[in-house]
Amino acid sequence: MILDTSFLIDLFDGRRHAFEKGRELSDDGTIQRVPAPVVMELSYGAAFGDEDERRAVRNALRMYPIVEQTDHIAQRAGQLLAQADLAADGQSGIDKVDPMIAAVADQYDEPVLTDTVADFEALDVSVESY
Helix, strand or coil, rough: CCHHHHHHHHHHCCCCHHHHHHHHHHHHHHCCCHHHHHHHHHHHHHHCCHHHHHHHHHHHCCCCCCECCCCCHHHHHHHHHHHHHHHCCCCCCCCCHHHHHHHHHHHHCCCCECCCHHHHHHHCCCCCCC
C-alpha cells in the first residue's frame, strides 16, 4: 500500500478513520510504503510547526520503508501527468507531487491510500480511501 500525505497527516492528527485503516493494514500485515515526495511534503509542513511536531514526523516516518525517487519513477510520473493533462484538454489541475506518488504505486502495482481520490484516479492508478 502506497501511503499518501493526506493519510499520514490524518493518522498523525489522530483522526479515527485514518487510525482504523492503519490498524487494519497492520493487522493484515500489509506492507505500507512512503514515497520520497511524501517525506518532502510532510517535512515542509513540519518546518512550520514546533520541534515536537518535527520530531513526531521524523519518528513516524521511521515506521515505514521510504521509496526513493529514481529516474524510472520520475519518467513514469511525467507520463502519468501528461496522460491526465491530455485527457483534460491540456490541464488536469493535478499538482506535481501526486504523479510522483502515483508512479510509485504503478511501479509496485499497489493502490495509493488517500483522501484525494479523484487526482489519483485521473492518474490511472489504483486508489483506496479510508
